[in-house]
Amino acid sequence: MDVIDTAAPPDTAPTAAALEPDTAATYAEWFATLADPTRVRLLHAVAASPTGGMRVGDLATALDISQATCSHHVRRLADVGFVVVDKVGTASVVSVNAACCTGLPHAADVVMGTLAARPCCPEDLPTDVTTRAMTDADLPRVREIYAAAIGARQATFETEAPTRAALREKWLPGHRWVAELDGEVVGFTGIAPTSPRACYAGVGETTVHVAEHARGRGVGTALLHRQVTEADAGGLWTLQAHVFPENRASLALHRSAGYETLAVRSRIARLDGEWRDTVLLERRRADDA
Incomplete structure (x- = not known):
């Protein structure tokens, strides 16, 4: 992200691209x-x-x-x-x-220029939620939370929970975390590679899920904070997420972490025989934005 020096003469200060x-x-x-x-x-x-x-x-x-x-x-x-x-x-x-849920907020951000000053990460972190690196011992609980999200049909196109072995290999080393509340693992987030090609080594696809009984207590906020700050520190320059338009809580959570709406991908795939849209969101590391 460019930093504008307010003391610079008008003819040398950066200007925003005009709205079409x-x-x-x-x-x-x-x-x-x-x-x-x-x-x-x-x-x-x-x-x-x-x-x-x-x-x-x-x-x-x-x-x-x-x-x-x-x-x-x-x-x-x-x-x-x-x-x-x-x-x-x-x-x-x-x-x-469903497209209105992302299109209208995105339009307001564009008009007001706030997309040029994206938030670094979520604020107002809960004091009773802790995050830590995911271990193999966490995988049964992670799989349980993921299976519940799959069953709700509002979080992923997957219809069956991956095996523990598949989950172990799914995410980049050093980029998988769990959240604990009252001593219980109640959510997780991870970043998977988008491509095996070296040129995309800094691009990852993210996922975040919170157990139903723990929602509304800031667990997702704590996980997104850990996700994006660790990604920035770990050399990842682009994070991508695909969210169903109906999942408004997830869209708001990602926007609070600096994710931008790139597109609403209409009828991108079928779930249980029905066409579903997804919102493609992206977050660029500040130094690379």
Whole structure:
């Protein structure tokens, strides 16, 4: 990442690349759609719904507006791709477009220039969570946590947990860690090589998983902090992660560690016979950004 000297004369100071007109027009349309407070409330209600979607009638009741008004705002949000409307029987069910979860925050970052000043690593580390190097003795518990994540179908395309031997060989030496809470291993993270070619020796693909009962206590934050700081110190210059768009907690966690959204890979692979998208995120070491 370049460091701008604020004392430098204007004609010698670095300048940011201009935003392309087509991109600016797209972002302006998104932001204009959200200029109406009712639409902001509506989008939030749908995004925060524990069931992942809401009927138009229920949305109207929740926002204390008429159903006709609700339908109008839903159409406006659907026109720009913020929401998807499906017919379930006679009802219209509104759900968030998964790409919106990453596209909108990314647009705001681009416009405000914050992508040029990415965070180094997560802040507000929990005081009761510790991280340490993973040992072979941890592999049964790591496999158990990974198997639960596979079963939830929101973390990976894998459908069966790898063997302990496969897990032992999966990650780069010195780049696998576990998190402990109250004396129990409750999460893990590791970095796997992306290619055997020497030119990609500093590029790794990351994974992080937290046991369900330990979520919400900062375990993922502690693991990401260990992951990225050890990667920086260990000579890795690029970290990549693939996250399902529906996994909002994971997307937010990676963004807090300096990962950027590079793309939403539409229908990249099938899981249980259904096409799924993934969000491709990347973090560059500060000296190489």
